[in-house]
Amino acid sequence: MNNLQQSRQHSLRAVEWLNFFLADVQTGLGPFLAAYLTAGGWNPASVGYILTFGGLTTVAMQTPAGAAVDAVHRKRVLLAAALGVLVAGALLLLRPPSVASVYLSQFLIGGAAPFLGPTVAAITLGIVGARAFDRQFGKNQSFNSAGNVITALLIGWVSYRFGYRSIFVLAALMAIPALLSLFAIDANQIDYARARGGMRDNDTSHPGFVALLHDRVLLCFLGAVFLFHLANAAMLPQLGELLAQRNLKAAGPFMSACIIVTQLVIAVSATWIGRIAHEKGRRPLLLLGFGVLPIRGVLYTLTHAAGLLIAIQLLDGVANCVFVVVSVLVIADRTRGTGHFNLAAGALATTAGIGAALSNAIGGTVAQHYGFAASFLFLAAIALLAFAVMWFAVPETRREGGAADDSEQPVLPKRAT
Numbered sequence: 001m002n003n004l005q006q007s008r009q010h011s012l013r014a015v016e017w018l019n020f021f022l023a024d025v026q027t028g029l030g031p032f033l034a035a036y037l038t039a040g041g042w043n044p045a046s047v048g049y050i051l052t053f054g055g056l057t058t059v060a061m062q063t064p065a066g067a068a069v070d071a072v073h074r075k076r077v078l079l080a081a082a083l084g085v086l087v088a089g090a091l092l093l094l095r096p097p098s099v100a101s102v103y104l105s106q107f108l109i110g111g112a113a114p115f116l117g118p119t120v121a122a123i124t125l126g127i128v129g130a131r132a133f134d135r136q137f138g139k140n141q142s143f144n145s146a147g148n149v150i151t152a153l154l155i156g157w158v159s160y161r162f163g164y165r166s167i168f169v170l171a172a173l174m175a176i177p178a179l180l181s182l183f184a185i186d187a188n189q190i191d192y193a194r195a196r197g198g199m200r201d202n203d204t205s206h207p208g209f210v211a212l213l214h215d216r217v218l219l220c221f222l223g224a225v226f227l228f229h230l231a232n233a234a235m236l237p238q239l240g241e242l243l244a245q246r247n248l249k250a251a252g253p254f255m256s257a258c259i260i261v262t263q264l265v266i267a268v269s270a271t272w273i274g275r276i277a278h279e280k281g282r283r284p285l286l287l288l289g290f291g292v293l294p295i296r297g298v299l300y301t302l303t304h305a306a307g308l309l310i311a312i313q314l315l316d317g318v319a320n321c322v323f324v325v326v327s328v329l330v331i332a333d334r335t336r337g338t339g340h341f342n343l344a345a346g347a348l349a350t351t352a353g354i355g356a357a358l359s360n361a362i363g364g365t366v367a368q369h370y371g372f373a374a375s376f377l378f379l380a381a382i383a384l385l386a387f388a389v390m391w392f393a394v395p396e397t398r399r400e401g402g403a404a405d406d407s408e409q410p411v412l413p414k415r416a417t
Contacts, residue, residue: 007186008127012136014184015124016143021178022083022116023147023263033093034237035255036167040097044241048364050102051237055357057110059350065114066346069122070196070339076123076182082115083182087175093168114353118345121328123185126195130336134329138274141325145266152259197332197341218334218344220393222351224290225327227386229355231293231379232319234363239300239309242372254306258313265317266324273325282326282333283396289322290387297380301373333397 037047072078089108095101121137128136151174158166213219240255277285296315303309327348335344359379367375 008189011127011185011189014181015120015127015136016139018178018181018185019120019140019144020147021174021181022120023144023151035240036093036165037097037102038241042097043368044238044364045368047237047241048234048360048362048368050106051360051364052357053103054106054110055233055353055360057107058113059353059357061111061114062350062353063343063346066118066342066344066349069115069118069342069346073192074187075119075126075190075195076185076187078115079119079123079182080179082112082119083175083178085112086116087172090168090171094165114346114349118342118349121345122195122342123190125197125332125341126190126192129191129194130332133332134278134325135271135274137328138271138277138325141270141274141321142267144324145263145270145321148263149260149267152257152263156255156257156260193339195342197335197337197339197344215334217394217397218331220389221327221330221334221397222348224386224389224394225323225348226351226355227382227389228290228293228319228323229352230359230362231297231355231383231386233356233359235297235300235376235379236316237360238363238367238372238375241367254310257306257310258316261310261313262317262320265314266321269317269321270325273321274329277326277329277398281396281398282330283394285322285326286330286390286394287387289319289326290383290390293319293383294380294387297376297383300376330397333399336399 034047034051037050038044042050069075069078085108089105089112092101092105092108120140124136124140125133151170154170155167158170236255236258239258273285292315296312296319299312299315300309328345331344331348332341335341338344363375363379366378
């Protein structure tokens with residue numbers, strides 16, 4: 001193995017560990033916030049509104065973030081800056097949960113988060129190219145989910161022993177190894193053209209962004225993604241609120257257990273999902289992932305036994321593993337050669353974010369007025385509609401054969417980012 005190949009492999013290992021530690025940072029800022037606010041006396045509707053605000057902030061930044069990732073050459077610096085803002089938001093949550101501090105925290109976290117995933121995906125694409133992206137992206141998600149599992153275990157113990165506020169200290173501390181992994185990536189291995197979808201600086205033959213707006217398959221896929229997240233996002237936070245009302249002290253460990261089950265499924269299967277998507281295609285996997293979501297929503301209404309509820313999270317693991325891996329591959333398929341991979345990925349994240357933000361608001365309102373069982377059934381009905389759109393309107397997107405890309409060509413130092 002020559003020096004160039006060794007450097008490439010070293011950078012890929014650093015990317016994988018970057019995914020691991022970024023998960024550590026973000027895990028403590030997700031579903032645990034709902035339980036934290038409930039413990040502070042916030043009602044379900046208020047929790048829904050604050051999560052919606054954070055979600056809408058993220059939504060507002062997703063597509064601009066994708067465009068910025070396409071345009072910025074120094075992708076490592078961009079990611080480091082976003083991580084710093086995220087940590088600042090986490091540290092604000094160390095204060096007692098006043099309206100001002102929580103909303104400001106959600107503004108910072110919501111504004112920084114859209115830069116993380118797309119930048120890591122762009123760095124990965126810039127190193128390996130389109131041909132190897134699906135398998136490497138699956139590996140990335142395995143590391144990401146493994147990070148979620150480890151952090152959920154730590155958070156479960158820390159929150160039980162020291163209280164919910166300690167969760168945010170842990171999230172901030174995990175930014176340190178994330179930054180070390182980030183700057184272990186060799187900047188010369190990241191090809192700028194590949195990182196934005198294969199368009200060279202002097203290539204004027206690409207279809208352009210306007211052509212993406214006329215891509216019926218892409219638009220139908222984004223519609224299905226919107227419905228998927230409209231159904232999915234509120235389920236786990238509402239489960240945490242339900243349990244916090246019944247047994248406040250046990251809610252944190254229970255949420256950790258739910259997250260661990262979901263992330264273990266992803267950690268074990270994401271690499272395999274990437275390989276199957278490469279060999280067999282995207283559509284069968286998408287139908288599987290979308291199909292289990294309505295089942296999960298109905299099952300939540302049938303039992304309150306902690307063990308069974310945790311077991312139901314296996315379905316969440318299946319749905320999320322398929323989505324986090326395959327959805328980005330669909331975007332890569334539909335934008336290959338356009339130079340707009342990150343912009344379209346930002347649009348995907350925007351669509352998902354709108355659905356997630358509305359899910360928390362709508363789900364919280366339904367739960368407030370009609371109870372959690374009615375809310376879960378309502379969300380399950382939306383999930384069934386998402387599956388129908390995927391079944392009838394989204395065909396296979398994987399390309400058979402096709403022209404070779406430059407994924408195996410040496411990266412020129414002048415194109416470094």
